Amino acid sequence: MIGLSHYLIVSAIIFSIGLVGVLRRRNLLMLFFATEVMLNAVNIAFAAISHYYNDLTGQMFAFFIIAIAASEVAVGLGILIVLFKRYGSLDLDELSSMRG
Amino acid sequence: MYEIIAFYLFSALTIGLFLVTVMSKNVLYAMTSLAAGMVLISGFFFVLGADFLGVVQLIVYVGAVMALYSFAMMFFDATRDIKEKNTNSALVFLLGGLSALVLVLMFAAPIHSDAIHALYPMHVGVGNAQDVGIVLFTKYLVPFEVAAVMLLVAMIAGIILAGKKMDKSLTKDTSIDDEILVLKDEK
Amino acid sequence: MLTPIHVSLESLNLLTLAPMLIAIAGGLTILILDLLNDKLDKSLYVMITILFLFIDLGAILGLNINVRGFFDVILIDGISIISQILIIAGSMLFIPLALTSKRFHEYSYPEFFALFLFMVAGFQFMVTSDNLILIFVGIETASLALYTLIALHNRANSYEAAVKYFTMGALSAAFFAMGSAVIYGLTGSVELYKVAEVMSTRLNETGLMIAIFGSSALLLVAFGFKLSLFPFHTWAPDVYEGASAPLAGYMSVVPKVAALVVSIRIFGMYIDLGIEWVRIVIIALAVITMTLSNIMALVQQDVKRMLAYSSISHAGFIMAALALDTTEGTTSIFFYYTLFMFTNLGAFSMLWISRHKNRRFNEQYDHPYEKFSGFIHIMPVGAVIMALFMLSLAGVPPFSVFWGKIYVMQAAVNSGYIWLAIVMGINSAISAYYYLKLVVYMFLKEPVKDVDTVYYNLSKPLLAIIGLATLATVTAIFYAQPLLSYLYYMISASGY
Amino acid sequence: MDNILSVLVFFPAVAGLLGFVVDQKSIKAYGLTVATIEFLLSLWLWFSFDMGNSGMQFVELVPIIPDMGVSYYLGVDGISLFIVIMSTLMTLLGMASMGETKDIKNMIITLLFLEMTMVGVFVALDAIIFYLFWELSLVPMLYIIGAWGGNLRIYASIKFFLYTFTGSLIMLVGMLFVAYTYHNLTGVWSFAITDWYSIVLPVSYQMWLFAAFFIGFAIKVPMFPFHTWIPYAHGQAPTIGSVILAAVLLKMGTYGFVRFSLPMFPDASVMAITPIAIISIIMIIYTAMIAYAQKDMKQVIAYSSVSHMGIIMLGLFAMNAEGISGSVFQMLSHGIVSGALFMLVGMIYDRRHTKLLSEFGGLTAVMPKFAIIFGIMLMASVGLPLTIGFVGEFLVLLGFYNVSPFMTILAGTSIIVGAIYMLRVMKLAFFGPLNNEENKKLKDLNARETWSLIPLVMIVVWLGVYPKPVLTPIDNSVKSLLTFMDKKAITQEAKDMIRVSKSTKEAK
């Protein structure tokens, strides 16, 4: 049988994949993809727990996470656009005028 | 049996697709696999009986978010291969692996307990959408409304940030000594 | 079949929602006004914002303590009231700083003020709930608005700051979500009082400790980011530098207060459950944070960046108080932040009035120390006030932060953490160096030749704010007692 | 006037604030007037002081932050009375002796604020108020050194500030812990020193607290090895800064030991006798030798200060009335004498813009008045009988002899090594042929300089010949302090060590 742990482990693996993505991506757009992956991983966990506890709270949480992810995309892309206009690039290695 | 097959299939596919998302050098591939992964995750939701969530996932992610991303991709003209300097990939994978290991360790624990009683139980014979609707519009009405505000914020933010007004600075900041010089010139 | 649900209006306790609704209504009002007439001046929006904040404050003060509302999602207890008062007060001090004598990009947007009010509402939601979902949504509302406000300053640095803040914020959101998921998995609930109940029954189950510790660790990452604890603080200096000076000052107080309240609720719960590990880790992080940021502040060439590091260090100070998890400790957090708010906002305002578009003194920095060389000769009163703020931040009595510092240290001593108090003392001493450095530049050096330092951004509203901050900084000794007894009463009444 | 202490503390500050209005040209007259009034007020304090009463007088108590136990609590006893008077006197004379100074307005106002903090420290009976003035005194001093100092002034001023600040923060933790313990024992928060006296602390607590307070005070004193800020501070400070620093600010440290460490931690104090005596002896001999090696006249006096502070420290831990009274008297004496010496060095610096001994020689021929006053102060500094310097030094050594003859002999070498470095200065600067051309046209002291030094000369002689009016109140308070310590001590060793005077015993 597939237990809760199975789902959670898949969620954990996807979360880690997302983390790897966040860490290795230098292109901001693709970095954002990775954050989406991470949030989706959490969603799996919530849905699974919700299912096994027969409780709706998890689905609520997942629902709000989806909403949050969507608004983050909007704001994030907005910032990326102004950034791109100014820098002409999305490479975050070029973003280091402030340091030290 | 059916569940097992679905689970493993979806797991393998999502993991694979997300790996592509994370590792691919091509934005298009990455985005496509991300979208596909999202779709498969909604599959998880359906398997787990969260039908409403599955639908929302499809609509919001695959429909809205992905559309936004693709527009953005076009705007940024990022269809070409992205060159990325990965100076410390060993560290990255070490961290990823470690976090996976730790999280798996955590989740391998007997988290599930029969002693926990659902606070907002699903009802037998009631559709998931109805169940969700009731909880969402009673208990979680406030967060729901706040989420609306949040989306409004996101909308305003998106609009003003991407707007033309941002193209040049409106900050007016000539210094007094400049002005004095001007005055002197006028005399 | 589902049975229809009957909900009585009284049980919803709608009044508990009133403060946030007022803020949101204010934001909407501004948006509508803008729609009706897009030629309106920023001063109007500033005043409308202040008015709504004022009503908001009134609504907060009218709340009863220890009530829940709206299906128990809203929780009004002592710390939520005082933190809301702090948030509103900080916001009211911040927003008049828009009334500079010069024009700045962000203030030409009416949306700036709307977003600001939404952000305030977001913070208020954060602090008035113990439901992780609402907290999460509140955090994101506030953060998204804040990212935008930063970016609206419309300079390359501010974009960079916004991107950095945003990206790391997204990562922290993921950690928060993951942590919540683990909690949910452990207890079947996301409401903290319920969580505490269930978790206390599950503490002795074998194998669960990993998950419990893990959940706290994941949440610590998220809040470590918000509170700029080492090693999650890396965004802070850059963001403070990139943001406009008033916003940087604001960020060093208000969002932190909101995040602290949530941290008190979450980590206080862990500590109350007897999970000492959390306390140890927080104290360790706090100590590292204050020390590291202090020594990094030592070498800064830019005053704003120095203040950013100093804010991090102060946050570390406070975080240590949080880990004590005693009534005094919690009181000290708010006591400290109240006193710190005036001084820090005052200091950032002083930077704000000396803002130049062009970097006259240094290629890289807006506010290098050299800019303040011989400030005493150029603007004696300004120099004295700035020096007062610096001395206050350094913890020289009788200025405001000193009282906060000794209260925090007293709380540490009372809990038996004498070594912590000593570490705090030594850190204060280290920090004195960089505050003093500015004083030295202002008082003991000659003005830089050939480059006129002009401080023309000053206007009457700014003067009033700075005056208020100065007054509050200097006379702290007189209002410390009522403030303290009020805070202590509110906090002990809600059981922290 | 019951609130004379408040007036005494805040009058200079208020005057300082008002001073912003006064014109640059008249500011010195204004400052002198204020300082004179302040000095007269402090004299009035002395005249209305009840000499027979060894306890606190003119007490004022207003709670400020009751929840934290902080109150505005002032009072003087025989020990603090004269230090207050000395502070006001040295401020007045220092100001009077000030020559041409740039930004004189800032200087005068800063001095007035500094005066407030100095008086405040010595009359505060609440630990937090004490700490408040203690820390606050750093700020004007920082400004004085930093704005009017020599080439290394910024380094020196920051070093001074940070060093003292660091120490006092650790002391603050100690204070908080005492308050906490007091709260545990009584259920009340209080920072009042007199309340703290009433609790008996276990020996282990006493030791740790003693150490915490020690760091704060020792840096201020400054005790070896925490003394290295002082050569820089003195070396760079303008004359007035050195005068106040040496005369008053250093006394804060030793005063702190009397006010806090001794009565609150009698057992720990007794245990600390040997280590402190060793440090003091190192201070006495080591810094005296360093003073001998100096090339700069002012540095000699700066190091000599450290050496003399060693004597004061030694006396405080003699645990008998002779030693402690002598030590308190020595504080006054060192204040007057080193203040005068710094003023003298300042006067020659004003003329020649150098303090290097090698630049001078044979000055007596051109500046006889200067040489005479310098000679008198030198003799007071080396502790010649019938000058103020002898009384304290004699009593300290006498008192400490009861503790350890051997260490007293080592400490007593101060009269030798002290003479060695001071006479060297005298010889190099004032004796020998007048070779340097630039020195040949030096003018002797003018009226202003002379008259700001004459009072000090008179005090030096007066208190050397007839110290009774000052020594008696000090002695009364010290005796009751010792009786109190003896009563409070827990361990038998401490009780044995603390020597209550016979006269006090008989009075009982």
Place this chain on the structure above:
Amino acid sequence: MENLVYIALFAPFVSSLFAALFGMTERKVWIGIVASILLGISWISSVTLAYHIYITGEPIHVTMMDWINAGDIHIPFGFVVDQVSVTMMSVVTTVSTVVHIYAIGYMDHDKSFNRFFSYLSAFVFSMMILVMSDNFAGLFIGWEGVGVCSWLLIGFWYHKEDLPREQNPSISPSWAANEAFIVNRIADLGMLVGIFVIYWNTGTLQYDEVFAQLPNLSPHILTIAAIALFIGAMGKSAQFPLHTWLTDAMEGPTPVSALIHAATMVTAGVFLVIRANPLFAMTPDVSFFIASLGTFVAFYAASMALVERDLKRIIAYSTLSQLGYMFAAAGLGAYWIALFHLAAHAFFKALLFLGAGNVMHAMHDELDVFKMGELRKKMKGTWIYMTLASLALGGLPPLAGYWSKDAIIETAFNEHTYFLWFILVVTAGMTAFYSFRQIFLTFHGEDRHTALGFHPHEMYKFVLVAMSPLAVLAVITGWFMKDYEEFITELLPAYEMSEHTHHLTAYLGLIVLAFAISGIVLAYFKYARTGKNAFKQDANVEQGFIFKLLKNQYYVPAIYERFITEPYKVISGILWTSVDVKIVDATVDGIAKFLYTSGDKTRSMQTGNLSNYLNWMAVGGVILLVVAVISAMIA
């Protein structure tokens, strides 16, 4: 009578203040006259007091006011005039009055004339406090006071520059002054310790109360107190090894040498021992040590005088030697004899010095006796005075020195310390030799000075007249020895010669006399003759080891220089530059620098690169998680 006490004490003080008022003005002769008159008043008072005491035998005790009251210690300004102090007072005022008058003449060309009188009178005042005080603290006031005045007066010609030791063995007046002060301070520490011991064991510092309690104290304490006090005495009385300053002190004006470094101040140590005789009487070991040291110094100093060429230094050595005699007597218990010798010595030694001053005045400050000779004709008065004084010093009857010195030598014999006796007898011979060597070289023999361009002339008449009382006293003092014994032994313990000694008195006296006369004769043959027998410097002798040893004062100053002064300088320098700056301060700065550099290093974590920041965050998060898991597993 009390008023007389105060007059005797304060007249010099008034004189000093009066002169000080004019200290910075032109030379005014009348200041010297006023000062001398005031000193004269003091002298009259002292003598009157002496007569009063002699008649009544009752000491006068006055307490002026309190000085120090702290804890249990009460120190008043109290003065006691008894047999001992009145002796000292009389001696001091006599000599100082003469010296004051003398100085009017001697200092007449010095522009600091007024200042000189101020110092000189201040010295007399201090000396009076020293001898009159009724307690140890008061003694110490005077003790230090005379030290300072001595410092001021030795360094009176402060403007002279330092010369290398080869040119001027005392380097410079200011150097010599500092040396004197510092050496005295070393001894004063001993004195202070003695005072402390006495206070903590008796609870008081008043002489009478202290002496009353002495029998209750343990011998151990008594010994320590005695040693400590004697160390004090050694400094002031320039006993070995603290003697070097005395010869260097000759840099001061000659009246100063006469008053301070011959007649009065240097005898303060002897006075202390006499004053504290109950204490020393109870510590026979210490006393014996004092006697031995005294004897040693007597010989040691005399030996150096044998080869010295400097007129004043010869006299200084003889002073040193005579102090040795006094200590020998005091150490052997013959306190009154010591005091008697002290008085007698004061008169003839002052006379000798003043005579030397006349010579110096005549020779324009030239002091090398080898450059004089045959001065007798030009300076008859001085020649007579100095010869008289030298005869007294050499111990020829019936002059003062004979009686007192003979008594001391007899005492040594009486105490069965034959070795000491022998040395003292030999020293007496040496004393006679070097005194007359100096007289003969100066006043007799070949005229060596004219060739060198000196044209000596006699001193003013009034000066010579003023010196006459000393001359008279140098002659007659010894005649009153019996009366004095009667007078003084009311206070001091009587010293009785044993039967055995009594029998041998005459023989013993003859032996001493024989030594003395042979010394004079030897000196005459060697130095006084003229013509072909005239004295010539003998290079062989001067190259000899012993000559060099003596000439270089047994290399003691060199040793001090090498092993004390220089190392002190070097160590001070090292302590400053290496220890204080490079270790202590560098540690403090090092901590600050460490913080600063670590700030600089840590700063590099803030690369500005977002990816790096994310890495930090992830690293932090993962480490937190790992720690959480590990600690959970442990728990």
